[in-house]
Amino acid sequence: MSRGVLQAVGLVRRYGGLTAVDHVDLVAPPGMITGLIGPNGAGKSTLFSLLTGVEQPDEGKVMLGTTDISKMRPDIRSRRGLVQTFQVPSLFPTLTVADNLLVGAENRRRDYAGGLLGLSAPGRGRTSRLAEGVLEKLGLAPKGPVTQVVEEVLESLGLSDVRDTIAGTLPTGALRLVEFARALCARPDILLLDEPASGLDAEETAKLSELLRRTAAEGVGILIVDHDVDLVFSVVDQVYAMVGGRVVASGDPQEVRGDPTVRSVYLAQAPLAAAASQPGEA
Incomplete structure (x- = not known):
């Protein structure tokens, strides 16, 4: 690429x-x-x-x-x-970790063969209604391959165990890793x-x-x-x-x-x- x-x-x-x-x-x-x-x-x-x-x-x-x-x-x-992470984490605090990553992934649409880190984990995530609402406001709609990217990044960063955790409940260190993950999902x-x-x-x-x-x-x-x-x-x-x-x-x-x-x-x-x-x- x-x-x-x-x-x-x-x-x-x-x-x-x-x-x-x-x-x-x-x-x-x-x-x-x-x-x-x-x-x-x-x-x-x-x-x-x-x-x-x-x-x-x-x-x-x-x-x-x-x-x-x-x-x-x-x-x-x-x-x-050109994707940025911030000095103060800027995640959606009421969304789950996975849904935060999905918003990042949907922010930029294009082919991204194999995922950023070259993994091949099968897509198994679903978007919550709250995340869908955010994406609708952004003029975006979730697609299957995008959820696969999210799952690959979750696995690669060791965040699979907190994929369904509300982001606002995580400590600062975990929030930074989630924001980094969201940036990766934007390819x-x-x-x-x-x-x-x-x-x-x-x-x-x-x-x-x-x-x-x-x-x-x-x-x-x-x-x-x-x-x-x-x-x-x-x-x-x-x-x-x-x-x-x-x-x-x-x-x-x-x-x-x-x-x-x-x-x-x-x-x-x-x-x-x-x-x-x-x-x-x-």
Whole structure:
């Protein structure tokens, strides 16, 4: 399956006299995990908003493959394959886990042979009337192959036991895994993950790392921003470091970790300082 590269080209976003994103260039290729790090106020969240269409740039453009998507609404970008998870889980709290995934799967219709993770679990789920109502409001109608995708993702993420659980009753860690599952059900070309490890314990974080690698191996491009820099540096193929709205270093994770500007900016920040001073590191 051919997937497009996500590119930020000279993106600028100003709020009065403050330039939150200052001529940022970024490339997130398919089949690779790209990390985005930076201290609070670096412009990471604003850049994410520009990429997803929540905000519009004052200068520059966002490209998905050969298409300029800068003026497209977030829902249109999502249906074109640019799918996001949020810092605060945005599930339907009164729907079951399976029905939340079904809404995600129905948000983007196209062939997706074998499911995102290459599994072949038979479709056995049914949509609740409440989920059907949500889908009707979205102008969508559930189809057999879509429920199969949902069941495959539930199984692959170990969520089958909670498939019929009301999402709003789950703890934060489980909610994040469910939101990640819903994003997978949307069959993304590019997956934007905003603080996906927040609220996860060590075991759940390890599972997330494995899922990220497996997802990228299927050809999906992933852009991740997370304060868990150990997670970021352990899974990414390339990383961008932002400070004051600008990219100050980019490329190989080890090279970025050792960059003098990055090290000086993060010197007083314990998490990155610890990551940058592991045994054997310069």
